[in-house]
Amino acid sequence: MGSRILYGKNIIKKFGDSEVLHGIDVEINEGDFTVVMGSSGSGKSTLLYLLSGMDKPSGGEIFYQDTEISGADEKELTHLRAAQFGFVFQRTHLIGNLTVSENIKMAGLIGGLSEKECKSRTAELIRKMNLEKVQDHLPSEVSGGEAQRTAVARAVINRPAVIFADEPTGALNRANSTEVLNLLSMLNENGQTVLLVTHDKESALRGNRVLYLDDGRITGELSLSNYAGKDAGREEKLAGWLEELGW
């Protein structure tokens, strides 16, 4: 287990009068593939966006590398997003008028990579993500899986410390889902910290740590070995744990 990279203390989030998170304490360790599971409305996506600085908590504190980010201003958060964090969304949210390669390159340019570095990193990621054939296509011209792989490549071009993935396979078919999850696993194998929010057991199996959220509280935590391909015992362990939690 790596050192603590991201943690929150007593995180509270309210939308109007409704409290969605009720004082959660959570830690994300460097190099971990942490999965947050929970039923719809449990507050898992809310937790992801609070930990990534996309939204501000109503109470409590969030720290990234021991620096509080819950009170950071827009400039500091912009810097974090550009250089330290990468995001993968359920809907790919690629820029429609940029080609696949330009979408990846754009993130690198915003992150401050030199044009030369940006070019070589883009080429490398296109190769790794198997996007060579569609690199000059617009997002509207590629498949869902290709688009999501592009989104993953975009998220990692600046070698972020943490990748936040919000239901990245939610809109994909099984084959494309597996491709994307393989990519995330591959990245994690290379030391990339991943925080994945999902309600899909297949996706959850990729993590070495699974947190279970129920009604705004973490009600369970499961440690798994690092993912090394299909493993019936791992699947059984997760299924049993989820059953205990009332999944």
Next chain:
Amino acid sequence: MEIKMGKYKLLLRSAIKKQKSTLIGIFLLVFMLSLCLFSALTVYLSGTKSVREEMERLGFGDFTVWVSGQPDNLSETVSALRDVDHVTVQPLIFAGYAIKGSHSDNEGQLLTPDRIVPYHFIDEDGERLESVEIKGESGERLESMEIKEESGERSESIEIKGESGERLENIEIKDEDGERLESAGIKDKGGERSESIEKDASGKRLENIEIKPGEVYISPAMRSSYDVSVGDTVTFELSRKDGTRELTVAGYFEDAFMGSSMIDMKSFLISADDWNEMRSVVDTAAEVDALGRSGAMLHIFQSEDSALSAQEFQKELSESSDIALYTEFSYRRESIQNYMILLQNILTGFLIAFSVVLLIICLVVIGHNLSVVVEQEKQEMAVLKSMGMPGRGIRGTYLFLYGGVAFLGLFGGLFPAWLTANSLVRAMVTSTGMLIRLYFPASLILPLLMVLLGVFVVYITLRTGKILRIAPVQTMRETGGERKVKSHLRGRFLALDIAVREIRSGKRRYTAVCLISVFLALFLSVIGKMGTWLGPNGEGLMNTFSVADHDLGVQPFNDTVPMDEIERIINWYSPVRETYELAMQNVTVNGQQYTANVLDDTRWFHVLSGDVCDENSILITDTVANELSLSVGDPVQITSGGRMETYIVSGTYQCANGMGTNIGMSLEGYAKIGDVSGYIWCHHYILENGGVRDYAMKYLQEHYRGVDVHTNSWSGLDGIVSTMHMLIALIYLIAAVFILIAVWLAANKLMQTETEKMAVYKSMGLSHLRLRLSFALRFFLVVLLGTAAGVIISEVFADSVIAKIVQSFGIGEFHSGFSILGTLVPLAVLPLLFFGFALAFSSKLKRVSITNLISKYEE
């Protein structure tokens, strides 16, 4: 039926809610169009009507001739002509004058209100005077008066009429304390019963001011040219022997001819006592002492059954009577009207032209917004269609909504336009010399309003045609795709590169902004060219209106003027580079009266075509060429003082003086028909350092008598220059407000469409400042392109178009060339305005949250 209408009501309500800001923006644009167009039209039509009616009221004839002296039986001779209905004579005194130590370049004409119809008086703020004093012969206020017939019998009945001749039912006559007078004797100056009493603009009051001895009433236009106000003194120069007369300015009056700042000669209204005394001074002065002289205005009315055109009538007068021998100058009624409303026509003409540009912009903005709305709402419309709502119904809802907004904007602008017109005419009093009586030109404005509404309705109908073509199933399956384009993406210029990419991939979204900038740039460039041609001090007009360029003109009126000494003084101020002499004499050309500009050195004429004139030929202006159907090489007969010669037209030349009603002659040519030995010559000097001309003029005016010293300027020039500058400022202001609204609408629509894209950029770490910069740069680049196109079109076509327009003012040639105001200012100002406003409106981007990218975020 109600059930059927209910769904449209629902759709309408939903559309209003969703497009509230768009609708408000469009309303404001149409409102401003209405305000600009209808205020300009109201001023234009009211001004024309007002001047015409005032001239009729004051008794100006179809043809008015200013004659010097008191020619015996002239009016009777003219009255007896077959085509003349009648002639009225208004006696006057011509005299030079000085105000606050400043000598006028021109003589003034002194009048006394001896006519039945009184002049209108206005106060310093341009308000018509509200009070009237009715006094007895000894000056005491009369409490009670009897209304009597001419025979001295008490009249039982008197008809009091309004301006349009209708009988007024209720007129209050008040004393100084505001008490209602029960009875008043209403007589004209001669003690005759007055047939008509004028009411004022508010319909309540009489306007009859008693001018006391020692007082003078002047045109309000003199306030701008001489900075004169009530209480200042005007000194009239009547005779060397009996000296001058000083009168105190007691107020302002409306002069339907000389009142305009476009005309150098000014009228002065004085009391009958002063007038008679001054007339006797000038009439009894020895010729050598006389500075002032008596004269008269002959108002000649053409008989109704006369078949002669205005020009033929003028020719008939010259040929069948001796009138030409006494004429100082003469004008047709139309010419006087044109002079009076020239400034107002320039102002309103440009505002009306600008309104056309605004109309185009309104249509472009509406069209663009409808396209975006249809694109954005396509899915919803498809669903509605799939639910059985007809396409025509959906289209009708949008037509009703946008047409309704156009209707509200057009009608909403009417009343403010009236108020604006009211302010405009008051602001122009010191230029026009008259307080234009506003009327609502319903017969033109209401049909025009309906036409404009029709244009909007047809346009909206056309632009919503797409709604009919939305196929429900196909549309619901559609996913938005963008055009693929190639452009650089560089780290250093990322904001710029993103802007270029957005423009190139979404060209249609920026077409409206581009078109708006083309039209605005074109118009502002044209206005700028006019301003540049005019020059900061009106140099362009000076050269256009003057016979020939000069810095200083000195005309001695007698042999006591030491011209050698004057020239030494001028040389002291600045060495004289060139000098020549000019005389302006009245002649008839093929029977028509014109001013002959005679030069001893014809090189100084601004020749437009053909050759310069010599002793056997003349130059004509384009106006004269059109009026007399003459062209180069044609023979013309010129008469002066009973002598006639035939000359050949050698060419055309530029001189807009008298709206171009003049010809150019050489000294040798004029000598064949006129006396060139008198004091008719004005010495023109071109100085090495023209900047000192005003100082030299002031010195000479203060130290020498019997001499007229002037620069290449005239009093009306200041009015034109300030009007033009005001116009440019006004149009830039309106353009800025229009740009503000147009950018607001376009930026809102773009930001609505691109919320997700902006959130994605933010999630990648692009700061909102760079996002805003990139957003505003799109407007800058598109507008730069549009402005460049507008300026190029203007550079290619504007001069020839303006030349056509100014031809009607007697200006034969217009060349502006490259100018900062016409070329660089729009090129810089428009993109910067669009950029600045877009940057300001893009502050909303700060509020774009990345959480927009999260599905079902608020769990």
